[in-house]
Amino acid sequence: MSTATFRIWRGDVNGGKFVDYTTEITEGMVVLDAVHKIQATQANDLACRWNCKAGKCGSCSAEINGIPKLMCMTRMNTLPTDKPITLEPMRAFPSIRDLATDVSWNFRVKQKIKKFKPRPPDAPDGTWRMQQEDVDRVQEFRKCIECFLCQDVCHVLRDHHKHDEFIGPRFLVYTAALEMHPLDTEDRLPELKQAHGVGFCNITKCCTKVCPESITITDNAIIPLKERVVDNFFDPLGWLWKELRPKT
Amino acid sequence: MSGSAPWASGTTSDFSKLPKRGFFTVTNYETFEYDVLIIGAGGAGLRAAIEASTAGVKVGLVCKSLLGKAHTVMAEGGLAAALANVDDRDNWRVHFSDTMRGGQYVNNWRMAELHAKEAPDRVKELEAWGAVFDRTPDGKILQRNFGGHRYPRLVHVGDRTGLELIRTLQDHGIHQGITVHMEHTMVTLLKDGDRVTGAFGYDRERGRFKIFKAKAVVLATGGIGRAYQITTNSWEGTGDGQSLAYHAGAELADMEFVQFHPTGMIWPPSVMGLLVTEAVRGEGGVLRNKDGKRFMFDDIPDLYKNQTADNPEEGWRYCQGDRNARRPPELLTRDHVARCIRREVNAGRGSPHGGVFLDIAWIREKIPNATEHIKRKLPSMYHQFMQLADLDITQEPMEIGPTTHYTMGGVRVNGDTQMSTVPGLFAAGECAAGLHGANRLGGNSLSDLIVFGKRAGEFAAKFAKEHGAGQVNDAQIEQAARHALEPFDRGASTGGSAEGPYQVQHDLQEMMQSLVGIVRREDEMVRALDGLGKLRERARHVAVYGHREYNPGWNTAVDLKNLLTVSEAITRAAIERKESRGGHFREDFPNKDAASGKVNVIVGKNPDGSMQVRREPIPEMPAELKQVIEEMK
Ligand SMILES: Cc1cc2nc3c(=O)[nH]c(=O)nc-3n(C[C@H](O)[C@H](O)[C@H](O)COP(=O)(O)OP(=O)(O)OC[C@H]3O[C@@H](n4cnc5c(N)ncnc54)[C@H](O)[C@@H]3O)c2cc1C
Numbered sequence: 001m002s003t004a005t006f007r008i009w010r011g012d013v014n015g016g017k018f019v020d021y022t023t024e025i026t027e028g029m030v031v032l033d034a035v036h037k038i039q040a041t042q043a044n045d046l047a048c049r050w051n052c053k054a055g056k057c058g059s060c061s062a063e064i065n066g067i068p069k070l071m072c073m074t075r076m077n078t079l080p081t082d083k084p085i086t087l088e089p090m091r092a093f094p095s096i097r098d099l100a101t102d103v104s105w106n107f108r109v110k111q112k113i114k115k116f117k118p119r120p121p122d123a124p125d126g127t128w129r130m131q132q133e134d135v136d137r138v139q140e141f142r143k144c145i146e147c148f149l150c151q152d153v154c155h156v157l158r159d160h161h162k163h164d165e166f167i168g169p170r171f172l173v174y175t176a177a178l179e180m181h182p183l184d185t186e187d188r189l190p191e192l193k194q195a196h197g198v199g200f201c202n203i204t205k206c207c208t209k210v211c212p213e214s215i216t217i218t219d220n221a222i223i224p225l226k227e228r229v230v231d232n233f234f235d236p237l238g239w240l241w242k243e244l245r246p247k248t
Numbered sequence: 249m250s251g252s253a254p255w256a257s258g259t260t261s262d263f264s265k266l267p268k269r270g271f272f273t274v275t276n277y278e279t280f281e282y283d284v285l286i287i288g289a290g291g292a293g294l295r296a297a298i299e300a301s302t303a304g305v306k307v308g309l310v311c312k313s314l315l316g317k318a319h320t321v322m323a324e325g326g327l328a329a330a331l332a333n334v335d336d337r338d339n340w341r342v343h344f345s346d347t348m349r350g351g352q353y354v355n356n357w358r359m360a361e362l363h364a365k366e367a368p369d370r371v372k373e374l375e376a377w378g379a380v381f382d383r384t385p386d387g388k389i390l391q392r393n394f395g396g397h398r399y400p401r402l403v404h405v406g407d408r409t410g411l412e413l414i415r416t417l418q419d420h421g422i423h424q425g426i427t428v429h430m431e432h433t434m435v436t437l438l439k440d441g442d443r444v445t446g447a448f449g450y451d452r453e454r455g456r457f458k459i460f461k462a463k464a465v466v467l468a469t470g471g472i473g474r475a476y477q478i479t480t481n482s483w484e485g486t487g488d489g490q491s492l493a494y495h496a497g498a499e500l501a502d503m504e505f506v507q508f509h510p511t512g513m514i515w516p517p518s519v520m521g522l523l524v525t526e527a528v529r530g531e532g533g534v535l536r537n538k539d540g541k542r543f544m545f546d547d548i549p550d551l552y553k554n555q556t557a558d559n560p561e562e563g564w565r566y567c568q569g570d571r572n573a574r575r576p577p578e579l580l581t582r583d584h585v586a587r588c589i590r591r592e593v594n595a596g597r598g599s600p601h602g603g604v605f606l607d608i609a610w611i612r613e614k615i616p617n618a619t620e621h622i623k624r625k626l627p628s629m630y631h632q633f634m635q636l637a638d639l640d641i642t643q644e645p646m647e648i649g650p651t652t653h654y655t656m657g658g659v660r661v662n663g664d665t666q667m668s669t670v671p672g673l674f675a676a677g678e679c680a681a682g683l684h685g686a687n688r689l690g691g692n693s694l695s696d697l698i699v700f701g702k703r704a705g706e707f708a709a710k711f712a713k714e715h716g717a718g719q720v721n722d723a724q725i726e727q728a729a730r731h732a733l734e735p736f737d738r739g740a741s742t743g744g745s746a747e748g749p750y751q752v753q754h755d756l757q758e759m760m761q762s763l764v765g766i767v768r769r770e771d772e773m774v775r776a777l778d779g780l781g782k783l784r785e786r787a788r789h790v791a792v793y794g795h796r797e798y799n800p801g802w803n804t805a806v807d808l809k810n811l812l813t814v815s816e817a818i819t820r821a822a823i824e825r826k827e828s829r830g831g832h833f834r835e836d837f838p839n840k841d842a843a844s845g846k847v848n849v850i851v852g853k854n855p856d857g858s859m860q861v862r863r864e865p866i867p868e869m870p871a872e873l874k875q876v877i878e879e880m881k
């Protein structure tokens with residue numbers, strides 16, 4: 001039976017420190033299993049969020065050896081166990097306790113985005129007709145499990161703290177899902193440009209890399225949104241950006 | 249609560265100071281007042297909240313997790329509604345009779361009727377709120393096959409239907425002016441005489457107690473899976489709603505009917521119990537034993553003989569949409585499939601890790617682009633096995649076995665209004681009983697949530713409008729607070745020597761799994777009752793350490809009471825039903841009993857606090873519904 005040592009950040013909004021826990025590792029185990037084992041046997045009060053244990057709910061986000069990931073989908077056999085594995089909360093959000101962070105900002109941001117507004121129904125029974133290929137793209141965006149790992153990794157939020165000016169990749173995906181919904185008739189471009197700050201994104205693609213749902217956040221959601229904004233407003237800088245950007 | 253932003257998780261004031269322990273006056277507790285308080289933010293709770301707020305009353309919504317993380321998000325296969333988009337022979341009558349047949353006729357027939365009639369409209373409404381379901385070639389909502397449904401009926405999005413449902417309701421609901429308190433656990437319902445007047449609980453983040461006054465309360469707290477060791481349920485499934493209702497004097501019904509889903513992951517150990525959606529079988533997946541035999545053909549119940557294929561070829565044609573083919577025996581009801589799997593394993597024909605094989609990869613023999621097809625139809629299953637078990641389901645069979653999945657039983661409600669036997673207390677979704685009878689059909693839960701979530705919201709709002717605010721009882725609140733904090737006092741006084749909550753929870757789960765599981769016997773269940781008494785005693789002495797802020801040890805200790813209550817209700821009801829029916833299988837009474845088929849088992853609390861079990865005759869079904877069932881035989 002092998003063991004692994006976890007160096008887990010314990011603390012709250014006032015600060016904290018790393019504490020080492022060594023636990024047994026069995027076949028097929030994921031990081032979340034190890035955390036649960038530590039919780040049950042060594043640290044009953046170790047705080048972390050989880051629900052589904054299958055990558056479906058987006059609750060168990062953390063930084064594992066510095067990389068934002070879902071703990072329930074990170075197999076132990078993908079991590080070196082010859083040195084301690086560090087486990088930290090998502091650093092772009094205020095700490096609540098241990099691995100749990102205050103992500104309430106995200107819920108407030110979402111509420112600011114104008115809701116879905118469908119065109120009148122296509123059929124007398126109140127239903128619509130849409131082809132599968134017309135909804136494929138939107139369905140990609142709707143796979144989002146709101147783990148907020150993309151928000152965690154985006155430098156505009158993490159390093160530059162533009163929380164009041166930029167909604168972050170998750171909500172650009174959300175906006176894109178609404179804007180590209182075949183039935184939607186709302187216009188969200190003015191606020192996308194202004195209050196929601198699509199311009200802050202400089203296409204580093206870090207968000208796409210960490211997305212556990214493999215949503216191509218940058219190429220499929222953000223870039224088309226930027227283009228729509230550019231097309232909609234006479235914006236010399238935007239125009240220049242569009243001309244100069246490498247073609248994908 | 250003045251100035252609280254509706255979405256600011258209820259953490260409204262004074263972040264800096266924690267309430268001091270041992271210093272109780274009710275005035276210290278932050279108090280919120282609503283017309284309708286909804287406990288639970290899964291599909292049922294969200295739908296109820298939307299409906300109640302549309303009716304113009306002030307709505308509060310509380311949930312244990314963050315918004316959008318409830319069980320509903322995990323639902324995979326789909327949502328049943330007789331839209332008849334894929335097969336025009338479908339209609340509410342067929343759906344109604346399928347649901348009754350699946351429930352072995354002990355369902356609340358009124359709920360089954362309303363459910364079948366109203367589900368299509370509830371689905372169309374979801375589309376109007378932005379849901380994007382998979383499409384038919386003519387641009388309508390696509391529907392797929394599922395166990396026990398005669399026609400392709402399940403509206404779906406790949407295998408992430410629950411996510412689509414919860415997100416649609418969430419994204420619509422946030423613009424309705426509902427106040428949401430995320431990460432709050434309700435520990436008791438408050439009463440004024442007979443009537444419910446609110447709930448009392450704490451926020452998990454800070455551990456502060458809060459009072460929620462309300463004219464009507466809707467329970468939408470989901471299931472009880474955590475009473476068992478192997479389960480598809482998350483930590484949230486501790487039967488809180490059933491337990492809160494029971495202790496508030498409401499009756500529970502059908503608690504003996506627990507659904508063990510036939511296909512849970514069994515290997516590696518860390519994923520034991522995780523669901524493998526029935527959609528795998530709907531798409532053509534077959535069950536085989538270690539000798540490669542499709543054992544489901546060996547035992548087809550009489551009730552389903554007419555509807556079930558008797559050869560593999562016909563079964564495959566069914567999965568391909570041939571309207572004249574009958575469905576393969578892998579799509580028989582869950583209770584039956586689970587028992588067949590158990591039979592194979594017990595007879596020594598199981599897979600290496602004690603299950604059987606579920607094979608979708610074999611469809612390569614039938615269709616050219618099978619790998620792509622499987623990935624498109626079952627993306628999250630593909631993902632789940634690839635990442636968690638190093639197994640490519642497009643190439644190899646999966647190893648699966650039964651897992652505790654769903655409770656058909658719950659709070660006894662009026663079929664039209666969803667009100668419990670306590671005035672002002674409503675229940676909807678998995679925590680309510682009735683719709684599914686002895687066994688739930690796949691896809692009938694998501695539809696249950698939106699049909700009866702809506703009704704509960706509507707009638708709770710009506711109740712609130714017709715009744716003034718009641719009183720809350722300070723003594724009751726004090727007692728609940730004291731009770732919740734006792735584990736800390738024991739932690740402090742015993743200095744680390746007392747037992748923690750996890751071991752008690754673990755032993756409870758192990759006992760329920762082995763003594764009140766898929767196959768039951770009187771003597772074992774009597775032992776379980778005895779065991780529950782001992783566990784209750786241990787639970788009274790558990791200790792927790794540390795702070796009240798986000799303390800999972802404490803939260804687990806609080807949930808223990810609910811787990812013990814629902815476990816006792818399940819066990820007593822299961823002893824009472826001396827026959828086998830649907831999810832309830834008795835080795836000592838292996839057959840159905842006609843007399844037992846005419847009653848529901850009801851659980852209630854005696855004045856002395858002990859649990860009462862009784863049988864209640866099922867009301868006579870109206871002639872027109874009887875006729876529908878006859879026609880569909
Ligand atoms: C893996 C999986 C797959 C499934 N697939 C399907 C499917 O394909 N089709 C189908 O029809 N059904 C499916 N089901 C069943 C279905 O998903 C559930 O029955 C349904 O989602 C339950 O919804 P609900 O709204 O009743 O409760 P839940 O979604 O369980 O929500 C319960 C809510 O109550 C809250 N709560 C609980 N206790 C308290 C408390 N004490 N205080 C405050 N809040 C509390 C929780 O935090 C949560 O918000 C599946 C279930 C699972 C587990």
Ligand code: SF4
Pocket residue numbers: 153154155156168169200201202203204205206207208218222
């Ligand atoms: S691509 Fe844009 S949104 Fe994504 S991480 Fe980089 S800056 Fe942030």
Ligand code: SF4
Pocket residue numbers: 058143144145146147148149150151169170173207210211212213214215217
């Ligand atoms: S877009 Fe991806 S990374 Fe971002 S919240 Fe959604 S699932 Fe998580």
Ligand code: FES
Pocket residue numbers: 049050051052053054055056057058059060061070071072073
């Ligand atoms: S626990 Fe749900 S995503 Fe990890």
